[in-house]
Amino acid sequence: MGLYRVVVVVSYKKGLKDPEAETIYRDLILKHGYRAVKELRIGKQFTLLVEAEDSEKASSYVRELCDKLMIYNPVIHDIEVTVYS
Amino acid sequence: MKSFKEVAPEVEATVVWHKDFKSVNDWDAVVIPGGFSYGDWLRAGAIAARSEAVARLSEAVARGIPILGICNGFQVLVEAGLLRGAFLPNEHGRFVCRWVRLRVERPRGPWLKLAEDGVEVHMPVAHGEGRYYVSSDEYKELNSSYPIIRYIPEQNPNGSSYDIAGLGSRDGYVLGIMPHPERAVTPLLTPRGFRPGGELIFRSISRSLKSGW
Numbered sequence: 493m494g495l496y497r498v499v500v501v502v503s504y505k506k507g508l509k510d511p512e513a514e515t516i517y518r519d520l521i522l523k524h525g526y527r528a529v530k531e532l533r534i535g536k537q538f539t540l541l542v543e544a545e546d547s548e549k550a551s552s553y554v555r556e557l558c559d560k561l562m563i564y565n566p567v568i569h570d571i572e573v574t575v576y577s
Numbered sequence: 578m579k580s581f582k583e584v585a586p587e588v589e590a591t592v593v594w595h596k597d598f599k600s601v602n603d604w605d606a607v608v609i610p611g612g613f614s615y616g617d618w619l620r621a622g623a624i625a626a627r628s629e630a631v632a633r634l635s636e637a638v639a640r641g642i643p644i645l646g647i648c649n650g651f652q653v654l655v656e657a658g659l660l661r662g663a664f665l666p667n668e669h670g671r672f673v674c675r676w677v678r679l680r681v682e683r684p685r686g687p688w689l690k691l692a693e694d695g696v697e698v699h700m701p702v703a704h705g706e707g708r709y710y711v712s713s714d715e716y717k718e719l720n721s722s723y724p725i726i727r728y729i730p731e732q733n734p735n736g737s738s739y740d741i742a743g744l745g746s747r748d749g750y751v752l753g754i755m756p757h758p759e760r761a762v763t764p765l766l767t768p769r770g771f772r773p774g775g776e777l778i779f780r781s782i783s784r785s786l787k788s789g790w
Contacts, residue, residue, distance in 0.1 A: 504665075508665070508710070509668065509736070511666075511668055511669065511670050512666075512670060515670070561627055562623060562626070562627070562656065563619070565620065565623075565656075565663050567662070567663040567710065567711075567712070568663045568665060568710055
């Protein structure tokens with residue numbers, strides 16, 4: 493058993509209107525000349541410290557809890573799970 | 578409670594704390610009020626939707642007990658999967674509190690018994706996360722056979738998909754509504770140019786419980 497740091501990022505699906513991201517992109521980033529930025533998305537990050545046999549088990553454990561407890565809503569969100577040992 | 582007293586005094590209504598909501602058999606109908614639940618952390622209604630009380634509500638749905646979710650109550654019903662769709666923060670990013678005009682389409686079930694198809698009703702909204710979202714495919718199904726309460730187009734206060742303000746289950750036993758019917762039951766507290774539209778819902782459930790729907 494080891495401890496794994498699992499980072500979950502929940503962001504809005506592409507194509508869904510996200511006024512916060514749009515405003516930051518348009519009125520802050522572009523307005524100040526950072527034209528190389530072509531897209532901005534905003535997400536919520538959860539960092540979990542998980543005890544598991546290996547990193548794959550840590551990942552599937554977290555994915556399961558995200559699905560079952562609806563940490564994200566598949567109707568509107570994408571989810572990204574990354575494990576660090 | 579006051580709304581029932583005001584427009585349907587024959588209905589006996591009691592406030593029940595969620596932890597005391599032990600059995601669905603004790604009630605003829607359930608209203609989940611607005612406000613906030615668990616700080617609305619994660620998403621509005623998301624944590625409440627996994628609570629024991631809401632698990633019991635699913636039982637109530639299975640038994641055909643009428644359920645009304647107002648504002649945060651609607652968000653809880655959606656997060657619990659008892660109604661379709663999802664909620665997002667308002668499009669303009671601010672809390673919105675004002676009276677709106679709504680149209681009821683395909684009224685059905687106990688909460689809309691006295692509504693005529695297409696009737697216009699007025700009540701106030703008060704929310705920060707009221708932008709209802711549904712995919713276009715799902716919407717096609719909703720729009721063919723579900724009760725829908727819509728903001729009159731130019732009055733959509735939050736950017737909701739298809740101007741949706743409220744939605745029923747297909748049979749209308751479960752109804753969720755973002756605006757507040759309980760704040761629209763007395764002419765004294767209704768601004769000029771509007772009518773208190775909430776009484777329609779409270780009168781409907783009263784009549785339904787007495788004589789069916």
